Amino acid sequence: MLDKVDLSKSIEKDEYEDLIDEFTIRLGELQRKAWKLGIPVIVVFEGWHASGMAEIINRFLMPLNPMGFELHTTGKPCAQELRKPLIWRFWTKIPARGEIAIFDRSWYRRALLEHFIHDIPEKEITNCLKGITYFEKQLADDGYLIFKFFLHISKEVQQKRFEYINGKGIPLFISEEEEQDYIKEYDRLMPLTEKMLERTDTSHAPWNITEANDLNFATVRIMATFIQALENRIAKVEEKHKESENERDHTYINKSLKPSILETVDLSRKLSGHEYKKMKEEYQERLWSLQYRLFMQKRPLVLVFEGWDASGKGGGIKRLVQVMNPRLYRVIPIGVPSDVELSHHYMWRFYNEIPEAGHMAIFDRSWYGRVLVERVENLCTDREWKRAYREINEFEEILSNYGTIVLKFWIHIDPEEQLQRFKKREKIPHKRWKITEDDWKNREKWDLYEEAANEMLQKTSTTYAPWTIVEGNNKKYARVKVLRTVVEKLEQELE
Amino acid sequence: MLDKVDLSKSIEKDEYEDLIDEFTIRLGELQRKAWKLGIPVIVVFEGWHASGMAEIINRFLMPLNPMGFELHTTGKPCAQELRKPLIWRFWTKIPARGEIAIFDRSWYRRALLEHFIHDIPEKEITNCLKGITYFEKQLADDGYLIFKFFLHISKEVQQKRFEYINGKGIPLFISEEEEQDYIKEYDRLMPLTEKMLERTDTSHAPWNITEANDLNFATVRIMATFIQALENRIAKVEEKHKESENERDHTYINKSLKPSILETVDLSRKLSGHEYKKMKEEYQERLWSLQYRLFMQKRPLVLVFEGWDASGKGGGIKRLVQVMNPRLYRVIPIGVPSDVELSHHYMWRFYNEIPEAGHMAIFDRSWYGRVLVERVENLCTDREWKRAYREINEFEEILSNYGTIVLKFWIHIDPEEQLQRFKKREKIPHKRWKITEDDWKNREKWDLYEEAANEMLQKTSTTYAPWTIVEGNNKKYARVKVLRTVVEKLEQELE
Numbered sequence: 001m002l003d004k005v006d007l008s009k010s011i012e013k014d015e016y017e018d019l020i021d022e023f024t025i026r027l028g029e030l031q032r033k034a035w036k037l038g039i040p041v042i043v044v045f046e047g048w049h050a051s052g053m054a055e056i057i058n059r060f061l062m063p064l065n066p067m068g069f070e071l072h073t074t075g076k077p078c079a080q081e082l083r084k085p086l087i088w089r090f091w092t093k094i095p096a097r098g099e100i101a102i103f104d105r106s107w108y109r110r111a112l113l114e115h116f117i118h119d120i121p122e123k124e125i126t127n128c129l130k131g132i133t134y135f136e137k138q139l140a141d142d143g144y145l146i147f148k149f150f151l152h153i154s155k156e157v158q159q160k161r162f163e164y165i166n167g168k169g170i171p172l173f174i175s176e177e178e179e180q181d182y183i184k185e186y187d188r189l190m191p192l193t194e195k196m197l198e199r200t201d202t203s204h205a206p207w208n209i210t211e212a213n214d215l216n217f218a219t220v221r222i223m224a225t226f227i228q229a230l231e232n233r234i235a236k237v238e239e240k241h242k243e244s245e246n247e248r249d250h251t252y253i254n255k256s257l258k259p260s261i262l263e264t265v266d267l268s269r270k271l272s273g274h275e276y277k278k279m280k281e282e283y284q285e286r287l288w289s290l291q292y293r294l295f296m297q298k299r300p301l302v303l304v305f306e307g308w309d310a311s312g313k314g315g316g317i318k319r320l321v322q323v324m325n326p327r328l329y330r331v332i333p334i335g336v337p338s339d340v341e342l343s344h345h346y347m348w349r350f351y352n353e354i355p356e357a358g359h360m361a362i363f364d365r366s367w368y369g370r371v372l373v374e375r376v377e378n379l380c381t382d383r384e385w386k387r388a389y390r391e392i393n394e395f396e397e398i399l400s401n402y403g404t405i406v407l408k409f410w411i412h413i414d415p416e417e418q419l420q421r422f423k424k425r426e427k428i429p430h431k432r433w434k435i436t437e438d439d440w441k442n443r444e445k446w447d448l449y450e451e452a453a454n455e456m457l458q459k460t461s462t463t464y465a466p467w468t469i470v471e472g473n474n475k476k477y478a479r480v481k482v483l484r485t486v487v488e489k490l491e492q493e494l495e
Numbered sequence: 496m497l498d499k500v501d502l503s504k505s506i507e508k509d510e511y512e513d514l515i516d517e518f519t520i521r522l523g524e525l526q527r528k529a530w531k532l533g534i535p536v537i538v539v540f541e542g543w544h545a546s547g548m549a550e551i552i553n554r555f556l557m558p559l560n561p562m563g564f565e566l567h568t569t570g571k572p573c574a575q576e577l578r579k580p581l582i583w584r585f586w587t588k589i590p591a592r593g594e595i596a597i598f599d600r601s602w603y604r605r606a607l608l609e610h611f612i613h614d615i616p617e618k619e620i621t622n623c624l625k626g627i628t629y630f631e632k633q634l635a636d637d638g639y640l641i642f643k644f645f646l647h648i649s650k651e652v653q654q655k656r657f658e659y660i661n662g663k664g665i666p667l668f669i670s671e672e673e674e675q676d677y678i679k680e681y682d683r684l685m686p687l688t689e690k691m692l693e694r695t696d697t698s699h700a701p702w703n704i705t706e707a708n709d710l711n712f713a714t715v716r717i718m719a720t721f722i723q724a725l726e727n728r729i730a731k732v733e734e735k736h737k738e739s740e741n742e743r744d745h746t747y748i749n750k751s752l753k754p755s756i757l758e759t760v761d762l763s764r765k766l767s768g769h770e771y772k773k774m775k776e777e778y779q780e781r782l783w784s785l786q787y788r789l790f791m792q793k794r795p796l797v798l799v800f801e802g803w804d805a806s807g808k809g810g811g812i813k814r815l816v817q818v819m820n821p822r823l824y825r826v827i828p829i830g831v832p833s834d835v836e837l838s839h840h841y842m843w844r845f846y847n848e849i850p851e852a853g854h855m856a857i858f859d860r861s862w863y864g865r866v867l868v869e870r871v872e873n874l875c876t877d878r879e880w881k882r883a884y885r886e887i888n889e890f891e892e893i894l895s896n897y898g899t900i901v902l903k904f905w906i907h908i909d910p911e912e913q914l915q916r917f918k919k920r921e922k923i924p925h926k927r928w929k930i931t932e933d934d935w936k937n938r939e940k941w942d943l944y945e946e947a948a949n950e951m952l953q954k955t956s957t958t959y960a961p962w963t964i965v966e967g968n969n970k971k972y973a974r975v976k977v978l979r980t981v982v983e984k985l986e987q988e989l990e
Binding site for chain 2: 025028029032054057058061062065066067071073078079080104169170171173174292295296318321322324325326327330331332333335338339340364430433
């Protein structure tokens, strides 16, 4: 892609200044419009070192209202970042609706400089590019507008600029000291750059190769590209708003999934008090040592608990963590999203919670809310929850590729058992708070939830993140099954 | 304090189990009540290594609803944390109202282990303890309930436990590898520990020395202390709610401050277009090099801009950053606080924004909102804004002690100039969004705002964080004065 770029392009100073004045006013207006319409925007700057990136970004920022953008400078991943999948540090920084996130170097850093320097295995780069593709696609699907600019300069210009920078004593940002020899290897970086650009140039997040031998020319080119695409998007969103205030199509009913997975669950399984006590203690003891092996081997563990109200998710979790070291686990209860969470991509709040290497995150309800409660209660569009199966599988694949052990439990009970538990909760003073109006209302939609759960189990049980259905009518049986599944999986995965 | 503790205390297993059952129910209830009343709670665990801290914390967590607490494990500060004042990493982790933050080791780590190992100069420890005192006092004043438990064991018990831990191959958390020799020096750590406990044992955040030779005894003691203090606080808050729904006393008028500081400002100062251009360019060039010296010398810079609506804060900031490297500065516009921000201590959102060593944070409005808009518009109680002068000075002292250069600008204009600017803004299409109803309303309260500004300037101008009053009727003069003040201060501070 880069060899076809004409790097001799430039612009006269007068013309530049006139254009900037015009663009400044238009950019300000567009930012306010995008804010009102809730369009989230991501702008990525990549390019050769010494391509003038800092200067160009600063010029790009000047017309914008600081209230609505955030600039993220991407250096070498720090220790904490290396303890999570690569893409985590970027997922946590996506803009809220209406805001602009600008990345001064980005998720492409790994596929370029770090790949080049550290000789990262091809498999890891493939995973990395896959993670990037998922990331950009999921954001674009959710209405994020993505700009990727690659600042291209010639080898000669780069060399002159390095001399200038050295002369002035300006620190080389972004690249760490140990990287500073590598960034000058223009010829050897070229093929990697070409490959990276080709593999990640998609319709929803295309690369804009920008000639940057002349900084003024580059600035104008970038601003013009940005203005045009943002104007187009604003026009589209405005039109859509006019067309229909609510285009939701809740007509979809999936009949084909019967006979259901859940119908075949044998809910009569149980344990006696004696068996329970013995098995619980045995598995808890094994889990106690396993947590330290997990920690030493730097493997993260993600446990997901889903299931009917009052099915015993909390009790199951409690028996898991009872003997564990609180420095190694976190229980993350997932409730109604906050306003801030709602103003981001649906998966944002879950990316924020993924565990570090060697640690466990235990989710009491999870991202599966998208295809359960949000589907049944019409809290998202049909298009959104149907898309979520793929998004969830991608998310779990990224976790798994990083080395995370992912286990998911569906705790199953039948409606009669649930009714009894609800009644019991109402009778015990210190348990009454657990039961709310919503619980009774959800009960009435049992069939819809069951259909949703069935489809979820079918579409998201993968080799790397399997579901375990737990027969939950007998709490003792259920708790031991959870413990046993976790223990056996860990013994199998850990050395 | 420690020599008077009877470490032989223990408890029978049966008694322990009965008590825990009782406590579990009461703790659950108290947590729900504190949640409803919006009481924020902080629980600190410190103590000897191998005092059973992890186990005790895990038992303490079991009765709690994970929705309402967060456990923070405090290890050696990471690179990013060392680039900010010590207390920053804890300020950012304070709980929201109604929530519980539990610290597994805490801000005392530095005064103990790190002090011991790294032989930190006495002056730094004094600053550190001062920062801690400010921190705890400010939180307590704001209604935070603070528990500090020190787990005390004898040297003999500690040695036995270290043997056990080694035998089982359990990793030593919290202390880094290089620290592991030091944590065993019981005798040499003792005087430091005594001193630290004595110097930070305050009425609003007292230390509870807890005998932990027997883990069950310690657990029961901690839970009982927690339950009792939380019950007392809940009773007090409930009573207060009954007494008066609104005890705000907006009767305070400060007459003594006349003649006002602002009355003496000479607003006739101005610059010609030619002078302006020349001086602006000269100072911008000096600033351009100074930013790299600031970076190299790892000094953070905080600039605060306050002033009347339309006084030119934004324009002044723009001329500062126009030539700067966007990797080194951030403009932080402060608007109405979000719900999440409102549910924390007032200073929380500002602690979240302080710059790293070598970087600049430029605040367009700031923490001074507490004693300006919040005072005038009755958005906080009189007690709160009167307390804020001290809180603000403490905050800036902490920044300054870390090496931060703090400069504050009050851009001053007169009401006639403001009126003209408002009218002009309404006429220009792309500036009209800048002017709102609120601006016109605030204008009517000019006198109240002026009184508040006067008192603020008087009470918060310190040697370590001085105010500069900028004569703002002439924008050119004002912009150059801001540039000049920043440049001269940096030249004076930097080597």
